Amino acid sequence: MRDLRPSGQIVRGADSAADAPADDVLLAMFAAGDAAAARVLTDRLGPRSYSVALRMLGNRAEAEDMTQEAMMRLWKVAPDWVAGQAKVSTWLYRVTMNLCLDRLRKQTPDRLSDVPEPEDGCASAAQKMQDEARRDALQAALSKLPDRQRQAVILRHIEELPNPEIAGIMELSVEAVESLTARGKRALTAILVGRRDELGYDDD
Structure with missing residues (x-):
């Protein structure tokens, strides 16, 4: 799956996912300029978004597109995110689902592909x-x-x-x-x- 970090940047030195802060803390860190936080949050949430998109669409390329778009929207809202208003993962799932539904409404039926x-x-x-x-x-x-x-x-x-x-x-x-x-x-x-x-x- 493609790099889902902002601008596809390569980030080194991030903490392991197991030791990383909570999602909303990472999002705030990214908004404050901590690029490494994007890597940890992408590694944590990107696969979840992709898994949902893949099951919704049945097409790997389109699932990647929807995941990319969902993560881009997350980076855009990061500066305005209010901690405690919602779980970051819940927000991302919702955005991913809505993007998939929009895509399904636009495409012709029976476009199924292999699910890896x-x-x-x-x-x-x-x-x-x-x-x-x-x-x-x-x-x-x-x-x-x-x-x-x-x-x-x-x-x-x-x-x-x-x-x-x-x-x-x-x-x-x-x-x-x-x-x-x-x-x-x-x-x-x-x-x-x-x-x-x-x-x-x-x-x-």
Whole structure:
């Protein structure tokens, strides 16, 4: 994935992610001129934004574009960010989701591409093919969900975020998130149920 730091700058000497300050502190540090803070925050939040964009769009190039745009918007708001008003990650998820929805509304349907996953060097060729078929099937099924259901399912069951954080990202109540997630999961099950044998799933 491309460099998502401001101006693509190369930054050295940043603290490790494990020892780094909180997101809002890093954002304030960047706004104050600490370029190294951008590297740490990008390493921490960039992959999350990209993961969501990839599941929403099913296309690696477009997911990178949306992540790049979301991070650029984060750098732009940094000088005006008010600590405590919201989580930086929540804000970034929301912006990423909205950018993806705008892109989906503009593009023609059925534009699915491969969804990359880390390769397992020990997996057999047959297992790799089956894993790829499962990923493609999930991506195709996700693309058939209504936008809000797709967002909720991705954030809850793929990103594994808690419902209160999802509610903040989607600007809904927790109850609405729970309803969307439940309906989306049922819809995915209905879409995929006829392919269980093909995809190698047991009935138990």
